[in-house]
Amino acid sequence: MSINHRTHNMRPLRVSNPTTELFAQPPLGMEVADLTADIRRYFGNFYGRDKYCRSSHYPYHSLVLTLRDRLMERARKTRFAYEEAGVKHAYYLSLEFLMGRTLGNALLNLGLDTVAAEALGQLGLALEELIDNEHDAGLGNGGLGRLAACFLDSCATLQLPVMGYGIRYEYGMFRQRIENSRQVEDPDHWLRDGSSWELERPEHTRRIQYQGRTEFFRDAQGKQRVRWIDSKDVLAVPYDTPIPGYRNGTVNVLRLWSAAATDEFDLGEFNAGSYPESVAAKNAAENITMVLYPNDASENGKELRLRQQYFLASASLQDVLERWELHHGIDFSRFAEQNCFQLNDTHPSCAVPEMMRLLIDEYNLEWDAAWQITTHTMAYTNHTLLPEALERWSVHLFGHLLPRLLEIIYEINAHFLTEVARRWPGDTERLARMSLIEEGPVPHVRMAYLAIVGSFSVNGVAALHSELLVQGLFRDFYELWPSKFNNKTNGVTQRRWVAGSNPLLRQLLDTTLGNAWLTRLDELRRLAPHADDAGFRDQWQTVKYRNKERLAKLVLRDCGVVFDPNALFDVQVKRIHEYKRQLLNVLHVIHLYSRLKTGDPALTKDWTSRCVLIGGKAAPGYFIAKRIITLICKVAEVINSDPTIGNRLKLAFLPNYRVSAMEIIAPGTDLSEQISTAGKEASGTGNMKFMMNGAITIGTLDGANIEIREELIKLTGNDDNFFLFGLTADEVEATRGAYDPNALIAADADLSRVMKLLESGHFNAFEPGLFEPIINAIRSPHDPWLVAADFRSFVDAQERAATAYRDRAGWTRMSILNTAASGKFSTDRTMQEYNAEIWKLSSVASTST
Ligand code: 26W
DSSP: OOOOOOOOSOOOOOOSSOOGGGTOOOOOOOSHHHHHHHHHHIIIIISOOOTTOOOSHHHHHHHHHHHHHHHHHHHHHHHHHHHHHTOOEEEEEOSOEEEEOOHHHHHHHHTOHHHHHHHHHHTTOOHHHHHHHOOOEEESOSHHHHHHHHHHHHHHHTTOOEEEEEEOOSBOSOEEEEETTEEEEEOOOTTTTOOSSOEEOGGGOEEEEESOEEEEEEOTTSOEEEEEESOEEEEEEEEEEEEEOSSSSOEEEEEEEEEEEOHHHHHHHHHTTOHHHHHHHHHHHHGGGTBOOOOSSOOOOOHHHHHHHHHHHHHHHHHHHHHHHHHHTTOOTTHHHHEEEEEESSTTTTHHHHHHHIIIIITOOOHHHHHHHHHHHEEEEOOOOOGGGSOEEEHHHHHHHOHHHHHHHHHHHHHHHHHHHHHSTTOHHHHHHHOSEEOSSSOEEEHHHHHHHHOSEEEESSHHHHHHHHHTTTHHHHHHOGGGEEEOOOOBOHIIIIIITOHHHHHHHHHHHOSGGGTOGGGGGGGGGGGGOHHHHHHHHHHHHHHHHHHHHHHHHHHOOOOOTTSEEEEEESOOOGGGTHHHHHHHHHHHHHHHHHOOHHHHTTOOOEEEEEEOOOOTTOHHHHHHHHHHHHHHHHHHTOTTTGGGEEEEEESSOOHHHHHHHGGGOSEEEEOOOTTOOSOOSHHHHHHHTTOEEEEOSOTTHHHHHHHHHHHHSSSTTSEEOSOOHHHHHHHTTSOOHHHHHHHOHHHHHHHHHHHTTTTOTTSTTTTHHHHHHHHOTTOTTOHHHHHHHHHHHHHHHHHHHHSHHHHHHHHHHHHHTGGGGBHHHHHHHHIIIIIOOOOOOOSOO
């Protein structure tokens, strides 16, 4: 039984005898001469350019195609190796893959970095320039999307059969400009010049259904079945991007789906005599993958977003099921042993009912068999505790767009609630609480509950977060199925976040420790003894200083602010959100400013010069977050233009924070701001990038900060290497209802002075009332983020940091120890845990390196 999909603009390979002869070829050379020959051929013959070509565009694409050839060769070998070994696969389903740039990472992982630099040199080109001109693939909002990208790097490095499935957005995360101290969003048409890394695979096009209705029918065997008819269909065309492991011959695949109209879609309209309308309809179909939604924490309930989610889930499942059918026929008895889907938050959770639909309606399985397979292949990762970020879809919208899926969800719910009732007879409140349908005037489907019920594993992304999930949000489900719940603390890949972004540190680590840390980050532990070696500290400090110069250059170029590399570089970069408390950071900066302005020498005698950098995007509809950006910009203007302040304090807002900016920022940072209200940041991953690069954290006991601090304590036996402050998650909860920020402000002279400055209009001379909403938020007893509550302890921690920085040897020691203790935060460790406890895949060595 094969799924009835039509393939469109497909160019099938119809060779009478498609033997291996067709693709048998000797491996491509990896020497300088091999690269120059290929680059020349692409430049001159494929692109047809010559000595008159002045643009770096063609040399860049010629280099990329030269590398892609080598990646494709390895991707094929890797696929065949997996196939021959007959191993289980995992599929990472994610609406976001925040890949950033690819060139530098591909060269590093292929082991071609020096060879390529030399080859280009011979051709009169500078590799660094080509790397710097590459556009970021910004197909993600923030942490969740970048995590997916780091996961892929680690899976390929660990030689795990893992494939990424996502959406090929035409427009990625918006580009942020600051105009008149306000965020302005520009579209990011990253595909305008095409991406040479990807390969279109039209032969694997899938058909996706929307709308229409369902009907019962009897099949040839007289069995009652359901079909989904009169639907408006859209095609999903896959594009594959190769994901190389670190120098191991393995190349996995990230498959991104792009929407295309079907042929009959417009034909129908055309026959009805409305050609322009038919072309418009075609456009509407292709709109599905046009743009990434830029909300990182609050769901907005837009129909197009649900279309995207189903598009990804359906195309990816069809892809996997059809490949299964090709190799195993329609016997699905071993499917769950061989396949696993990891859902990156609830965004792809349509996969649960879609899997049921495909197995039952398309492959004719019985409900129980289909449910058995579904619940043994799906695993769900939660990335947030914020209630406003939990996805719910109105039943009405859901039923209109995906009628067959809604029926299936109702049936899943009926089976599920029967199980709940058996376990807790008569507990009707619990039934209502746990139902997949939230009742009310506008009933909703609860996507997180759907994901939990449909999965065999549910995990949070840091120890505290996983604990809070089972105590709070998912408590009822934990009582029902305690063994489903587990923790997988996040990580980041050291290949991109140390080796690629911090070449000077890479060099120092290599000469000190050898290069095993590139695949076993725990090796960094061996740095610890060197922290007591003055000569080594000098080398470490020199590396940091050079990286601060590089960062200062970026700040000057993009903010027009001069940062002196001798000052303490204090950095907070992440999405702008109230719970992340950029506001607390600004209040501290205002506090420092007001101290300097008193002119009282007692207050400023041992001053530590400080450069504060803040960067991040606000969701376009998030009013208060945008106003916080304006506050940062306005405070920066006042401070930076005040000659009495001079170099003692600088503040800059970095526009358009993105992956490639972080590659410059993390290595040049001294102090990493991780200051969320405890219990709100699921994990954080920027905190890990900073730590690996030798920054010291100032942070609350939140997310992975807790584990960062624990690793430092384990390594050193003390907690001297982390600037801790703030209420704990328990204390935050206990404060609710009894919070009086105005009393706190009145009782604290420093905070009073800061609020007075803010309220006096000092930072908004020509726009009275501009910061009223912010002032009100701080003074509100309902402020969920408790900014005023943590001010005192934050300022004290900042003072400890400033004092510590004045002792350069001591600070450098702390810096080294932070890098030394960061081994746990490699996604290599994270992926090994997912694999050992959830996926259970075998690693398979590829035949080439
Ligand atoms: C429905 C819109 C939407 C979109 C994205 C809601 C929520 C999200 C994500 C949960 C946002 C996100 O990126 N979360 C972050 O995930 C990281 C990786 O696990 C964590 O390190 C961060 O703490 C978490 O905020």
